Amino acid sequence: MRTAKIFKRDFTMVVIGQIISLFGNAILRFALPLYLLRETNSSSLFGAVTASSFIPMVVFSFLGGVIADRINKRNIMVALDFLTAGIISIFYISLGQLPLVPLMIVVLMLLYGISGAYQPSVQASIPLLVEYEVLAKGNATINMVSTLSNLLGPVIGGVLFGYFGLTPILFLSIICFVISAVMEIFIHIPHQKRKAETGIFVTVRNDLKDSFRFVKKEKPIFLSVVGILALFNLVLSAVMIVGIPVMVVQVLGMSDTDLGIAQGALGLGGLVGGMLAGMVAEKLSVKHNYIFLLICSIAAFIMGIALMTFVPKAMGFWIITAMSFMTMCVSTMFSVSIFTVVQQRTPIHLLGKIMATIIAISSCSQPIGQALYGVLFEKLYAMPWTVMVGAAIVAFCISMFSKGIFYRLEKED
Known part of the structure; x- marks a missing residue:
């Protein structure tokens, strides 16, 4: 039997x-919020x-899903990478000339909006570039790329920020996005042009209606899965995003380099989670996905214990x-x-639209959780x-509730 090959030229x-682009993105996601936290020393403002x-990431995910199904996905990636490089250049010029907080809000909203529009194109291109038999391994590979960038970005960003400040990080990110955009020009992703017979807003509305109609009639279990994801993002993902910088920098008083670590x-x-998912892709049972969420809940509980006064700060940091x-290891396996x-x-x-809808709706609750935390x-x-x-206790309850939903999802196959 012929073995399906993953790493063909275009994939x-x-x-x-993705490695180059997401590396620049990871450094920015680390450095910009940390710069704000250091300058204002306010966790609520952070x-x-x-x-x-x-918020714009959620909104633009819907738009990105529609565009991904109508426009060549390669062109979307190229345009958005060039646009990101331009935004960071403008931010560098404006830094010190405009008030920090409004400037940071605008730039972060633009960057996350672009990310929301970008990811549906990447996710929707995978089935077009790899064969069905290795689709799970293709998804695992893309997840590994993202997490490799998330590994190197904060570590390198922490060192650069601690020793040189924000400026070299901005220049490095601009270079990454430009190189990525130029490389993506030479990618061929199969695309069948679909003629839009109405205006753009009507087209978006009609395409989203098609998506919701498909989910409602053909795959209503997707709605339950999205609900679980939204609840988990509200309770646990949000506390991780806000909590880790606050815990490490403010509560434990560690350095920028420590936060990078x-x-x-x-x-x-x-x-590691992506590697494991790729190795055991065929053996991952959907009905057991609740176990991944349980492990994340337990990890958050242990983080809370590490902040108690009887735990030395250095030990708390390593815990x-x-x-x-x-948490990231098991959540990556869950995502794959x-x-x-x-x-x-x-x-x-x-x-493209279904992937964007799931990502967007499940992420809607996350900004609420971040502001609350x-x-x-x-x-x-x-x-x-x-x-x-x-947060860990509530997330644990959600995980147990999700057991029946994931069992039904596998049963519907």
Whole structure:
């Protein structure tokens, strides 16, 4: 029997382009919020700004899904990478000339909006570039690329930020996005042009209607899965995004380099999780996905314990770093499993929109959680462990509730 090959020319070039682009993105995601936190020393403001930056990502995910099904996905990637390089250039010129907080909000909103529009094109291109038999391994590879960037980005960003400040990080990110865009020009992704007979807004509305109609009639179980993802993002993903910088920098008083190590552990965990998912892709059972969520909940609980006063700060830091690794490892395996199931059960002409809809709706709750946790960490500064422990307990309950939903998802195959 012929063995399906993953790393053909175009998929390999997509992977390399993702490595370069996401590396620049990871450094920015590390450096810009940290710069804001250092300059303002306010966890509530930090939470509010990061929350507001996620809103355009949700909105533009829908638009990105529609565009991904109508425009050549390669062209979308190229245009958005060049656009990102331009935005960072403008930010560098404006830094010090405009008020920091409004400038940071605008830039982060633009960057996350671009990310929201970008990812549906990447996800929708995978089934077009790899064969069905190795689709799960293709998804695992893209996840590994993302997490490898998340591993190296914070570590390198922490060192650069600690020694040289923000400027070299901005220049390095601009170079990464330009190189990625130029490389992506030479990628060929199969595309069947679809003629839009109405205006852009009507087209978006009609395409999204088609997506929701498909989910409602053909795959209603997808709605339950999206609901679980939204709840988990609200409770646990949000507390990780806001909590790790606050815990490491403000509560434990560690350095920027230490924060880079902690967030680099997230990337390393994702890399290991992606490797494991690729190795055991055929053996991942959808009905057991709730176990991944349970492990994330337990890891968050242990992070909370690490913040208690009887735990030395240095030990607390390494416990948080280890649990960050564990959380990202299992959550990556969870993501590979879910994305593969959705891709296998969705028609190609709806794939971009369905993937974008799932990502966008499940992420809607995350900004609310980030803003809430920013306030909670500031109000409960004397007892930060209560925030993490409380979030872990709620997330544990959600994980147990999801068991029946994932069982039904596998049964519907």
